[in-house]
Amino acid sequence: MPAGPLTGRIRVPGDKSISHRALMFGALAVGRSRISGLLEGEDVLATASALRSMGAVIEKDGQDWIVDGVGVGTLLQPEQALDMGNSGTSTRLLMGLLASHGIPATFIGDASLSRRPMGRVIDPLSTMGASFTPSPGGTLPLAMEGMQPAVPITYRLPVASAQVKSAVLLAALNTPGITTVIEPVPTRDHTERMLRSFGVDVQVEDRDGERAISVHGPCDLRPNDIVVPGDPSSAAFFAVAASIVPESDLVIENVGLNPTRNGIYRALREMGANIEYLEQREVGGEPVADLHVRHAPLSGIEVDPAIAPSMIDEFPVLFVAAAFAEGTTVTSGLEELRVKESDRLSAMAIALKSAGAQVEEKGDGLVIEGSGGRPLSGGGTIVTHLDHRIAMSMAVAGLASENGVEIDSTEPIGTSFPNFMNLLTEAAS
Numbered sequence: 001m002p003a004g005p006l007t008g009r010i011r012v013p014g015d016k017s018i019s020h021r022a023l024m025f026g027a028l029a030v031g032r033s034r035i036s037g038l039l040e041g042e043d044v045l046a047t048a049s050a051l052r053s054m055g056a057v058i059e060k061d062g063q064d065w066i067v068d069g070v071g072v073g074t075l076l077q078p079e080q081a082l083d084m085g086n087s088g089t090s091t092r093l094l095m096g097l098l099a100s101h102g103i104p105a106t107f108i109g110d111a112s113l114s115r116r117p118m119g120r121v122i123d124p125l126s127t128m129g130a131s132f133t134p135s136p137g138g139t140l141p142l143a144m145e146g147m148q149p150a151v152p153i154t155y156r157l158p159v160a161s162a163q164v165k166s167a168v169l170l171a172a173l174n175t176p177g178i179t180t181v182i183e184p185v186p187t188r189d190h191t192e193r194m195l196r197s198f199g200v201d202v203q204v205e206d207r208d209g210e211r212a213i214s215v216h217g218p219c220d221l222r223p224n225d226i227v228v229p230g231d232p233s234s235a236a237f238f239a240v241a242a243s244i245v246p247e248s249d250l251v252i253e254n255v256g257l258n259p260t261r262n263g264i265y266r267a268l269r270e271m272g273a274n275i276e277y278l279e280q281r282e283v284g285g286e287p288v289a290d291l292h293v294r295h296a297p298l299s300g301i302e303v304d305p306a307i308a309p310s311m312i313d314e315f316p317v318l319f320v321a322a323a324f325a326e327g328t329t330v331t332s333g334l335e336e337l338r339v340k341e342s343d344r345l346s347a348m349a350i351a352l353k354s355a356g357a358q359v360e361e362k363g364d365g366l367v368i369e370g371s372g373g374r375p376l377s378g379g380g381t382i383v384t385h386l387d388h389r390i391a392m393s394m395a396v397a398g399l400a401s402e403n404g405v406e407i408d409s410t411e412p413i414g415t416s417f418p419n420f421m422n423l424l425t426e427a428a429s
């Protein structure tokens with residue numbers, strides 16, 4: 001039997017992207033930074049322990065975290081391999097950070113991370129002078145040695161990736177001269193926003209319709225107090241759950257709505273979702289609101305591929321919304337989803353089909369014929385491939401399915417949203 005409506009008020013944990021950056025920039029400032037609202041998920045904790053092994057002191061202080069940074073240029077050589085767990089962001093951003101520090105390091109990760117492409121950061125960082133010995137196919141385990149002094153570059157991103165952009169900008173912080181990243185399509189801009197709040201002069205200009213982001217290194221970062229807003233990617237699971245479960249009426253408090261991240265809410269509203277932004281305000285330099293979500297009939301849409309970078313992690317849960325909509329949802333231009341924690345196009349196509357949805361997998365997207373609001377049959381066992389977003393998306397689909405769905409392992413959820421299952425049970429009871 002489908003679950004009861006989602007009601008009440010909930011708060012999702014802090015933004016994962018912002019949490020990684022707060023720790024990294026805190027470690028690069030000389031003196032003490034304080035972070036409130038840090039996501040205490042495994043991915044962020046992997047960043048923290050890597051930074052500790054390079055000399056930063058990172059500790060919990062009441063509800064906050066404090067970081068005593070070592071400064072740009074003075075990171076210590078880590079004694080052991082840096083274990084990045086499941087986290088692509090930790091790996092790629094820290095590779096950037098180390099690329100302009102003249103120290104060697106080795107990166108390792110779990111089976112999922114060890115399949116993901118690192119060539120996309122190796123390419124620009126090699127041009128800056130760092131050297132890399134990856135595993136065959138450009139993957140982890142990977143050894144690298146940074147270059148000091150590194151060479152400034154101008155780099156045009158061949159894929160829309162905030163991780164690649166951020167890796168180059170992190171390397172730029174200890175590189176004498178002007179390093180510029182050009183992004184043809186805007187990606188999440190938390191690095192640019194937060195570097196400014198640490199006192200770095202980040203120049204952003206329009207060059208022939210593309211965004212050019214420049215940093216003149218070497219830079220000094222001054223310690224900072226950071227408030228991390230709630231993660232819009234985590235909130236999206238609840239926004240979809242409340243949209244598809246009849247009679248739901250839920251408020252999700254304190255959700256970051258940075259325009260480079262809020263594509264899922266634009267897409268859901270276009271499908272007919274009833275999502276209101278309450279108390280719009282700014283938290284830690286980021287736009288934030290409370291989201292009031294009520295059940296509503298959804299309609300299939302054609303998702304404009306241009307919106308993809310602003311909702312890149314939310315496609316799995318958008319596919320769930322599409323499976324309950326009236327009519328067809330068509331997505332395209334999503335090749336990047338194949339190189340996340342799992343191949344998210346194939347994993348979601350298989351998972352939704354096993355729950356009774358009608359899905360066609362194309363090379364660069366899914367085409368989904370919705371149930372018109374009727375519950376799916378459910379009943380299948382979902383293979384999550386060590387991918388937290390597949391696990392959470394299918395848990396949401398299970399709420400609106402006759403027989404629920406079984407998930408092979410909920411463990412990966414701990415990487416980004418440790419209290420997800422409790423919060424879902426609480427909101428739906």
Ligand SMILES: O=C(O)C1=C[C@@H](OP(=O)(O)O)[C@@H](O)[C@H](O)C1
Nearest residue numbers: 017089160161162163164312313
């Ligand atoms: O910079 C970041 O914090 C992130 C960027 C995105 O990855 P890509 O840069 O690979 O698109 C996203 O999928 C990831 O969850 C977090």
Ligand SMILES: C=C(OP(=O)(O)O)C(=O)O
Nearest residue numbers: 086087088089090313340
């Ligand atoms: C892709 C993701 O993260 P990462 O690249 O940091 O592993 C994600 O959280 O969906």
